[in-house]
Amino acid sequence: MKRQAFKTSQAPHIPSTATVGQVMRQVLYALIPGILLQIVFFGPGVLVQIALATGFALGFEALMLRMRERSIARFLGDGSAVVTAVLFALCIPPLAPWWISAVAMLMAIVVAKHLYGGLGQNVFNPAMIGYVVVLISFPKYLTRWQAPADLSTHSLSFNETLAAILHGALPEGVSWDSITQATPLDTLKTGMHAGESLPEIMQSPVFGQFGGMGWEWVAAAYLAGGLYLLARRIITWQVPVSTLGVVAAVTLPFWLLDPVTHLSPAQHLFSGALMLGAFFIATDPVSGCTSNLGRLWFGLGVGLITLVIRQWGGYPDGVAFAVLLMNMAAPLIDRYTRPRAYGT
Numbered sequence: 300m301k302r303q304a305f306k307t308s309q310a311p312h313i314p315s316t317a318t319v320g321q322v323m324r325q326v327l328y329a330l331i332p333g334i335l336l337q338i339v340f341f342g343p344g345v346l347v348q349i350a351l352a353t354g355f356a357l358g359f360e361a362l363m364l365r366m367r368e369r370s371i372a373r374f375l376g377d378g379s380a381v382v383t384a385v386l387f388a389l390c391i392p393p394l395a396p397w398w399i400s401a402v403a404m405l406m407a408i409v410v411a412k413h414l415y416g417g418l419g420q421n422v423f424n425p426a427m428i429g430y431v432v433v434l435i436s437f438p439k440y441l442t443r444w445q446a447p448a449d450l451s452t453h454s455l456s457f458n459e460t461l462a463a464i465l466h467g468a469l470p471e472g473v474s475w476d477s478i479t480q481a482t483p484l485d486t487l488k489t490g491m492h493a494g495e496s497l498p499e500i501m502q503s504p505v506f507g508q509f510g511g512m513g514w515e516w517v518a519a520a521y522l523a524g525g526l527y528l529l530a531r532r533i534i535t536w537q538v539p540v541s542t543l544g545v546v547a548a549v550t551l552p553f554w555l556l557d558p559v560t561h562l563s564p565a566q567h568l569f570s571g572a573l574m575l576g577a578f579f580i581a582t583d584p585v586s587g588c589t590s591n592l593g594r595l596w597f598g599l600g601v602g603l604i605t606l607v608i609r610q611w612g613g614y615p616d617g618v619a620f621a622v623l624l625m626n627m628a629a630p631l632i633d634r635y636t637r638p639r640a641y642g643t
Contacts, residue, residue, distance in 0.1 A: 317533075319418070323378030325533045326579065329524035330385060333575070336520045337389065340447045340513035344393025344460045351397055351464075352384035355404035363413040379418055383407055386426040386579060390572060390619070391433070392444045394455075394463045394479070399440055403429030423626045424586045427619045434619070446480045447513035450504055453478055483511030484571050484615035487562070496559050510569030518574040525578025534582040537591055541598030542577040542605075543568060549606060573605060576618035586626045593629070593636035600625045 337345045360380040364371045387403055407429030415421045434441045446452075453473050455463065462468045469475065481489065483505045490500035500506075507515045528534045547564040554563045568574065581587065581601045588597040601621045608617025 319377040319379060322533055323382050325528065325531055326382050327378070327385065329527045329533075330389070330521075330579065332520035332524055333517055334385075334389065336513075336517045337393075340517065341393050341445045342455060342460060343457045344445065344455075344464060345388070347460060347464055348388040348391060348393060348395065348400065349385055352388040352400040352404055353381055355401050356380040356384035356408050359404055359408040360413075363409055363417075367413065367417070369417070374418065377418065380408060383412075383426045383429075386575075387429050389575065390426075390430045391441060392479075394443055394445060394460065395440050396467060397465050399433050399437060402436070403433045405429075406432045419585055421585055424580060424583050424622055427580060427622050430619050431623060434614075442481070442485070443475060443479045444482050445478055447505075450480070450512065480505065482571070482615060483514060484609065488609075488615045491560075497562070498559060509563075509565040511571075514571070515569040518569040521574040521578060525574070528578060528582075534578065535591070535594060537594035538582045538587065538598040538601075539577040541595045542581055542602040543573070545599050545602035546573065546606060549603070567606070567609075571609075571616040572618045573616075576601070576605075576622060580618070581622050581625070586629065588629045588632050588636070590633055590636045590638060592638075593632045596632050596636065597625050597629060600628065 334345065334349070357375060357380055361371050361375055364374050384400075384404060387407065388400065391399060391403075407425035411423050411425040411428035412418070412421050453470075455470070455473075455478065459470055469478070483503075486503055486505050487497075487500055490503075491497075505512050507513070509515055510518060525534070525539055529536055529539075546567050550562065550564045550567050553561040562570075577598070581598060588594045601618070604621035604624055605617045608614060608620055612620075614620070
């Protein structure tokens with residue numbers, strides 16, 4: 300049988316590695332299903348916030364690159380600033396004022412990224428630094444979440460959404476209270492502090508089948524996007540599996556023993572930003588751990604701290620704080636979990 304000859308290059312044969320730009324584009328592709336569902340449930344403001352955050356992020360990135368005498372064309376096109384902006388925009392209310400994104404991207408790009416040395420040198424996740432700064436500084440604007448489309452009494456058009464974001468102006472006869480409401484986790488925390496039982500709280504229309512109304516489907520879309528990243532080997536399995544696994548493992552026995560006062564694991568997993576955080580934020584290779592065992596401990600810490608804040612903290616969700624706290628612990632975890640060198 301005649302053999303087919305194939306042309307091959309000379310040795311050494313080095314496998315190609317993905318560039319930063321290719322990785323960032325894959326992350327953006329994986330976010331698309333969740334973004335689309337957020338727009339469906341919470342209006343076009345989601346798209347406006349993404350555009351605003353991206354514009355500010357690229358502007359600050361170009362400014363810092365110029366000040367540091369780095370190639371603007373090379374580093375501006377790697378997509379890292381865009382991913383930071385998109386992740387931040389998905390964490391804030393769709394009708395947040397435009398300057399919220401400006402302040403957050405200033406802290407994320409200028410302080411958390413470039414003042415630490417730029418891409419690959421940042422200690423903390425830039426998107427979460429920006430989010431936590433505005434959350435603590437401007438809580439009034441970070442709690443104005445629009446009601447899901449099925450519960451909203453007035454749906455804002457695109458032009459009305461722009462007016463609300465850029466000028467804080469709502470259509471005549473429409474108030475902020477009529478178009479915004481507490482998130483499911485906020486409703487849960489408020490009700491529990493008031494002494495209500497969980498079945499009573501769950502009667503609120505903000506809750507869906509296994510999570511928050513609308514939020515459960517958005518979380519499912521981010522789960523699908525995370526699985527896509529795992530399949531493409533953009534991220535590794537240790538952080539998301541340990542984060543979600545510890546949340547399910549800790550909450551399951553409490554729910555089985557007393558479902559009147561404790562949420563089910565599914566309600567924890569599909570409410571809030573846990574799914575987005577587990578696959579897209581905690582898996583940041585720069586601010587997280589590098590060893591496989593270290594990643595397991597990192598995800599374990601993110602999940603446990605999130606539960607602690609949800610149960611006893613002052614904020615309804617704690618994913619951002621959990622990620623930043625574990626960012627601080629990552630160097631110590633890596634020190635004690637790095638694999639033994641061959642021959643030693």
